[in-house]
Amino acid sequence: MEFIPNEQLRFLVQIQEKDSRILEIAEKQKILPDIIASLRVILEREEVNLSEAVTDHDNASKERRDLEGRLKDAEEKVRKLKGRISEIKTNKEYQALLKEIELAGQEKSDIEEKILILMEKIDVLNAVRTDKERIVAEEERKFKEEKEKIEKEFQQLSERLKEIESQKSVIVSQIDSKVISEYNRLISARRGLAVVLVKNEFCQGCHMRIPPQISTEIRKNDNIIHCLSCQRVLYWKPD
Numbered sequence: 001m002e003f004i005p006n007e008q009l010r011f012l013v014q015i016q017e018k019d020s021r022i023l024e025i026a027e028k029q030k031i032l033p034d035i036i037a038s039l040r041v042i043l044e045r046e047e048v049n050l051s052e053a054v055t056d057h058d059n060a061s062k063e064r065r066d067l068e069g070r071l072k073d074a075e076e077k078v079r080k081l082k083g084r085i086s087e088i089k090t091n092k093e094y095q096a097l098l099k100e101i102e103l104a105g106q107e108k109s110d111i112e113e114k115i116l117i118l119m120e121k122i123d124v125l126n127a128v129r130t131d132k133e134r135i136v137a138e139e140e141r142k143f144k145e146e147k148e149k150i151e152k153e154f155q156q157l158s159e160r161l162k163e164i165e166s167q168k169s170v171i172v173s174q175i176d177s178k179v180i181s182e183y184n185r186l187i188s189a190r191r192g193l194a195v196v197l198v199k200n201e202f203c204q205g206c207h208m209r210i211p212p213q214i215s216t217e218i219r220k221n222d223n224i225i226h227c228l229s230c231q232r233v234l235y236w237k238p239d
């Protein structure tokens with residue numbers, strides 16, 4: 001391959017553009033799984049809220065069934081006690097039985113009152129549960145929608161990446177092997193930035209001033225010239 005410095009410089013500028021774009025896309029792709037994960041956390045939090053609401057509602061319903069069982073027993077007890085009235089012989093026994101009936105009746109109405117209070121509580125818990133079910137369904141829908149959107153974006157970025165990689169390889173094939181290996185060394189040593197503009201006599205990579213005579217050389221865009229401070233390849237673009 002014939003070595004034409006200014007053409008090589010032009011290739012270096014082009015390949016840097018491709019590599020910057022590749023880096024940018026890779027950065028974008030890197031954060032996408034994190035976005036999905038944080039959306040999943042929101043959904044899972046709502047699912048926990050729902051499962052708590054379901055447990056509260058279920059527990060209250062079970063308590064109501066228990067109380068209804070106890071109410072039946074209390075009613076049965078009152079009925080049996082009343083059935084014994086006809087067997088009573090003495091006034092003393094009669095007074096004692098009346099007292100028992102009164103106590104059993106009191107227990108029965110205590111249970112009835114508890115059931116009424118519990119039914120109001122169950123209504124509230126049921127409304128909370130329904131509300132949480134609605135929220136979870138809504139969050140599930142949103143999560144699914146966002147996830148699909150993000151996965152599609154990821155896919156599009158991958159395709160774009162492939163395109164740029166193949167454009168890059170066309171340029172790489174035209175670059176002198178020493179020049180490209182020096183470029184690759186700089187790319188990894190200088191965090192993805194190996195070829196930079198000189199603006200107002202400052203290196204745009206490390207922001208150090210370029211000596212005037214070198215600056216004059218760079219303006220010709222004729223040779224591969226490195227920054228004395230950061231070693232990046234410098235080039236100049238007219239305003």
Ligand SMILES: [Zn+2]
Pocket residue numbers: 203204205206207208227228229230231232
């Ligand atoms: Zn520099």
